[in-house]
Amino acid sequence: MGVVTTIQRFSLSDGPGIRSTVFFKGCNMRCAWCHNPETLLAQSQLHLYPEKCTGCGACLAVCPSGARRAGENGIEQISALCTACGACAAVCFSGALSVSGTEMSVEEILNEVLQDRAYYERSGGGVTISGGEVLAQPEFALELLKALKAEGVSTAIETNFCFPFPLIETLLPHIDLFMIDLKLLDETAHKRWTGLSNRLVLQNIEALDQTGKPFIIRTPLIPGVNDNSAEIARIAEFLSAFKHLEYYEMLNFNPLGASKYKSLGIENPFESARPLGGEALRELSGAAEIHLTKIRLG
Secondary structure (H helix, E strand, O other): OEEEEEEEEEEOOOOOOOEEEEEEOOOOOOOOOOOOHHHOOOOOEEEEOHHHOOOOOHHHHHOOOOOEEEEOOEEEEOHHHOOOOOHHHHOOOOOOEEEEOEEEOHHHHHHHHHHHHHHHHHHOOEEEEEOOOHHHOHHHHHHHHHHHHHOOOOEEEEEOOOOOHHHHHHHHHHOOEEEEEOOOOOHHHHHHHHOOOOHHHHHHHHHHHHHOOOEEEEEEOOOOOOOOHHHHHHHHHHHOOOOOEEEEEEEOOOOOOHHHHHHHOOOOOOOOOOOOOHHHHHHHHHHHHOOOOOEEEO
């Protein structure tokens, strides 16, 4: 069994062709700009959207821990008592309550993603495992990847690649494409913004290239962090030596996780940040093109 936040079908941005993306829960990094904050912790979490609450009181009757109560200003949440069991969300038809994180078996995931097998075959797509961080649940990832390959489904993973390479090697035979985040080349800056050194990431990319496996490198463009030509040029220069790099993709800042931060009651350091404009994107693309020819903007 593994912990999954969601399965997104008919995805066009998580690898080639039409894909289903399985989002694992739990991550070893703490990127300050994460747009999927619900995937950071391994355990289930309750999301609160009080503006959607109709005050029906259905949640009060089913909460086993007494975390929901009627107050002077409507229904209140006592977070210290909440176990994120999901009982309240199951009866909340207004969408004011939801739970992220569900234990699923490989068989349950296959039952869902194999419904779209015909689309994978016609489009050259498949199934991508993302997160959170795939490698944070290595045994479950291996089991799922093996099952997908046994069904003849093309596989890919999206990963920060910050785990020992021997662990990655156990998954290699069952992965057709790696999509790897490289957020910063400078180790000190990387540790400041993600909580971890990037030394292992860089070493793993070099080791992966030697295996002959195809991979894509992605850099999320974060205002005030790495959205400058010098940093992008350094990353592109590092990547220019690799033979099996499919292409380098720069991903514009994604502000869509703001509502998730609020629903979880956690601080969003990049709440006021916005995506880069066209001129800035062209400048960064030009900096990368000095060293690389295969570049994409996402």
